[in-house]
Amino acid sequence: MAHINEDMLKLPGGYLFTEIARKVGAFKESHPQAEVISLGIGDVTQPLAPSVVKAMHSAVDEMSRGTTFRGYGPERGYEFLRHAIAENDFRARGIKIDEDEIFVNDGAKSDTGNFQELLGKDVKIGVSDPIYPVYVDSNAMGGRTGILGADGRWSDVVYMPCTEDNDFVPELPSEHVDVIYLCYPNNPTGTTLTRSELKRWVEYAAKHDALIFYDSAYEAYIQSDDVPHSIYEIEGAREVAVEFRSFSKTAGFTGVRCGYTIVPKEVTATTKDGKRTPLNPLWSRRQSTKFNGVSYVSQRAAEAIYTADGHAEIRKTIDYYMENARLMRATLQNLGYKVYGGKDAPYLWVRTPDGTTSWGFFNAMLQRAHVVCTPGVGFGPAGEGYVRLTAFGQHESTEKALERIKTKI
Ligand code: PLP
Numbered sequence: 001m002a003h004i005n006e007d008m009l010k011l012p013g014g015y016l017f018t019e020i021a022r023k024v025g026a027f028k029e030s031h032p033q034a035e036v037i038s039l040g041i042g043d044v045t046q047p048l049a050p051s052v053v054k055a056m057h058s059a060v061d062e063m064s065r066g067t068t069f070r071g072y073g074p075e076r077g078y079e080f081l082r083h084a085i086a087e088n089d090f091r092a093r094g095i096k097i098d099e100d101e102i103f104v105n106d107g108a109k110s111d112t113g114n115f116q117e118l119l120g121k122d123v124k125i126g127v128s129d130p131i132y133p134v135y136v137d138s139n140a141m142g143g144r145t146g147i148l149g150a151d152g153r154w155s156d157v158v159y160m161p162c163t164e165d166n167d168f169v170p171e172l173p174s175e176h177v178d179v180i181y182l183c184y185p186n187n188p189t190g191t192t193l194t195r196s197e198l199k200r201w202v203e204y205a206a207k208h209d210a211l212i213f214y215d216s217a218y219e220a221y222i223q224s225d226d227v228p229h230s231i232y233e234i235e236g237a238r239e240v241a242v243e244f245r246s247f248s249k250t251a252g253f254t255g256v257r258c259g260y261t262i263v264p265k266e267v268t269a270t271t272k273d274g275k276r277t278p279l280n281p282l283w284s285r286r287q288s289t290k291f292n293g294v295s296y297v298s299q300r301a302a303e304a305i306y307t308a309d310g311h312a313e314i315r316k317t318i319d320y321y322m323e324n325a326r327l328m329r330a331t332l333q334n335l336g337y338k339v340y341g342g343k344d345a346p347y348l349w350v351r352t353p354d355g356t357t358s359w360g361f362f363n364a365m366l367q368r369a370h371v372v373c374t375p376g377v378g379f380g381p382a383g384e385g386y387v388r389l390t391a392f393g394q395h396e397s398t399e400k401a402l403e404r405i406k407t408k409i
Pocket of ligand 1: 112
């Protein structure tokens with residue numbers, strides 16, 4: 001008889017965005033005339049950069065000719081893309097990353113979810129709270145999180161709350177953790193860590209023999225000088241950190257699919273009998289077994305963002321979204337809302353008024369303003385009492401949504 005992986009059954013009913021889509025779908029069905037504006041799911045709205053489109057067209061042309069056709073590519077990505085990443089995202093910032101430390105993937109969700117497979121079932125994970133749900137849910141599938149309590153907390157996960165009281169900077173954990181998930185600029189709060197704050201985490205990991213899984217999917221949105229773009233800007237991070245990056249929000253690749261993971265050669269975990277084992281060859285082994293690489297067309301598309309034109313074009317789109325963020329912050333603050341984030345990230349974290357719950361405010365926004373937001377509690381228990389708004393909309397619909405919030409809420 002085929003037995004179920006019972007860890008799967010411990011997961012809560014639906015993935016957060018599936019649940020939101022279900023509620024929005026039901027609302028639209030009962031209000032067919034309503035024009036619903038989404039400031040909810042973090043998906044981009046602007047088209048691909050012209051240089052990216054051109055590169056994709058020419059890659060398709062190559063695929064159409066027998067002499068230049070490509071079949072399976074290298075699982076860890078074509079050399080041309082790994083070289084462009086190493087040069088532009090790291091060496092240009094004075095960070096040493098070798099091409100064979102880069103693993104190109106189909107986006108950061110897969111690797112942030114899959115990387116836990118390299119670890120033993122008994123490792124203790126720590127997460128800042130609220131957090132992108134994939135880290136905890138994938139560890140739950142791996143049997144590492146214990147039981148989900150009524151308060152939304154897993155019994156075996158260490159939560160590091162990020163609240164107004166600590167300026168959304170998590171405290172170092174008070175009990176031992178083996179793996180720490182950090183995401184900066186943060187989804188959902190839109191807040192960041194300064195270089196000195198991140199240094200504390202790298203030092204903590206080195207001292208306590210922990211690993212940091214650092215998700216910097218929103219790195220391209222950083223505007224402030226003292227906010228690091230990569231954890232490898234911090235001395236000692238090569239020994240303790242794996243970094244996940246994505247072209248999804250950097251270059252509008254949510255539909256194209258491409259990202260990458262950095263696994264430095266120095267980063268290790270131990271076997272039960274204490275033998276240090278490097279993660280880079282282990283991840284390579286895992287990927288070559290379970291992953292067959294990203295399409296050639298997507299990789300040529302990603303390469304194009306590192307050209308001078310491509311770079312200028314994607315910056316223009318990022319500026320477009322950040323202008324939305326600026327307008328949203330200013331308008332909501334004028335309306336008296338407490339608003340966080342939105343300065344170095346495309347997300348705003350908004351305190352719900354008068355003690356309304358996250359889902360209560362979500363419902364009010366949907367029913368009264370026909371605007372979709374994301375309930376903060378869906379990102380972890382410390383997200384209760386907040387909603388997340390995204391700056392990825394069109395200017396016109398963002399302005400319209402703000403006007404409705406002003407008049408209807
Ligand atoms: N990491 C964070 C923090 C995210 O918010 C997202 C997407 O919203 C991802 C990773 C996954 O992005 P993708 O799989 O599109 O690269």
